[in-house]
Amino acid sequence: MARWWGLDLGTTNSSLAVWSDARSEAEMVDLGDVSRQMLLTESPVVPSAVYINPKDDFWTSLGRIPSIERRWLLGRQAYIGREAGDRNYEGRQPNYVESFKPLLAAAPTKVMTRVGGRAYTAREITRIFMRELVLQARRIGREKINALTMAVPVDSFETYRAELSAAAARLGIRGFQTVDEPVAAALGYGLNTERELTMLVFDFGGSTLDVAVVRTTGPGKAGTPAEVVAKQGLSLGGNNVDVWLVEHFARQINLNANLWRGTEWYQALLDSAQALKEDLFHREEASLSIGGRMGKELGFRDQQPTLSRDGLIEVLREHGLYADIERTIETLLTEAASRGIEPRDI
Ligand SMILES: Nc1ncnc2c1ncn2[C@@H]1O[C@H](COP(=O)(O)OP(=O)(O)OP(=O)(O)O)[C@@H](O)[C@H]1O
Ligand SMILES: [Mg+2]
Structure with a gap:
């Protein structure tokens, strides 16, 4: 019998779960190479990131033909999750896209990147992410996802639900439902209903x-x-905190962070700020990891920028x-x- 699956599509991390009849509860699914372990809960999550394949192979090209696409999911259009991040090690590449969820809600037809002459909208990126996730679940468990519940933010509009529903339909998922994210969170904590x-x-x-x-x-x-x-x-979320941290470090060396925006380093800076912020969860002090050339071009002299936990709290307070x-x-x-x-x- 087909099982019921649940997907929490997050801005930063997504997680897939499947209902276990034996244990009468949902189990988080480890998707192997695309998953990573959450620090605190040790549960497997898939970073919400996509790395578009630079070139289609035979099966992928075939799989793009509409009449075929409607029936079978062939080939690989992208790497997702941890595998996407691993391929983006050099920094910002056009193939790499993250944080597509807010755009899917606000402007689904907005182009997020262009690769090989093809434009990718937030809608298309979401579809590709879900497609490769479904395929990976099949590779790992040899099981097709037919019935899926997706979590949606409480203030999301009907259009956002419709976007997810359409993406699921294109993947051949027949049973599709949504659940409010807070309800999913409460149920996830083993709430006794x-x-x-x-x-x-x-x-x-x-x-x-x-x-x-x-x-x-x-x-x-x-x-x-x-x-x-x-x-x-x-x-307002963790992404905003990362931006505030970058601004904080810019101020420390008497620069305006706007100068960094749009440079090739900006995304790497945000990623470093995110890592520093997460470090401060279990450390009193952490430093911003920036490479030699990057540091120099950004205007940091020899000093390694550091921040204490109290310093982070102050930044959060300053921003209200x-x-x-x-x-x-x-x-x-x-x-x-x-x-x-x-x-x-x-
Ligand atoms: N230990 C930590 N300390 C501080 N922040 C952390 C820690 N671990 C993760 N974060 C931050 O939490 C945020 C991601 O949280 P979460 O995975 O709940 O978001 P999401 O579900 O992807 O997003 P959303 O629900 O807004 O779509 C990121 O900004 C990340 O840097
Ligand atoms: Mg979330």
Whole structure:
């Protein structure tokens, strides 16, 4: 019997899970070379990145013929996840695309890159990412994905759901559903849906901050096992923090980070800032890794830029992150109260 799959398409990381009848719970799927291990949870995730194949081989060309594409998924149009990152080691290459999710929501037809005379929109990149993910799942488990639930941000519009649904249909997935990301998060934490429970879900991702009050409906109720009763979202996430860090380091050497934008180094800088930020999770101090030539061209002298955890907290405070979070939660609680749910109920 076909099994039910779940995909959380994230700005930075995506994860695939499959329902296990034996254990009555969803299991995260390790997709081998395209997956990497999350530091804290040790769960396998697929970095949301695509590296478009520079040249089609025979099977890939054949697989692009519409009448064939409708029936079979042939060849490989791109590398995804960890394999995409590995191929982009030299820095920013046109073949490499990441952070396509926010664009899929805001402007799906916007061209993200051009490779070999072909333009790739956010919609096309998403389709390719999902395609190669489905193919990889098949390579690893010899199983076809026929039924799929995808998580969507609470403030996403119908058009975003329609984009995902269309991409799934093109992959031959017949059973397609969506679930609100906070509900998926709550369920993922092993929430017992047999009991009525109200909780606050806080999800700080790569590009969005979503907070929601989620309530399990309890035993014997029809419909979904859990529902979002109040939600607030901000277009603010880890990607913004990386930009703030780059600006911080520019200021330290009396430069304006705008000078760096658009240079070949900018993406590498953001990646280094991201690594430094993640380092500070378990270290009091971390340094920005920049190569010799890169450092020189950017204007860093010999010094290795470093930042302490307190320094990071200060940067976050300067940009109003904590105030934004507080305000968002307050608004959420007001919204929940208008539906009869008080803070003590959570
Ligand atoms: N240990 C850590 N300390 C600080 N930040 C971290 C740590 N680990 C990951 N991050 C940051 O979390 C962000 C990614 O979070 P997550 O995987 O939840 O996002 P996502 O689901 O891909 O994005 P979204 O839900 O917004 O689409 C990145 O900005 C990453 O740098
Ligand atoms: Mg997420």
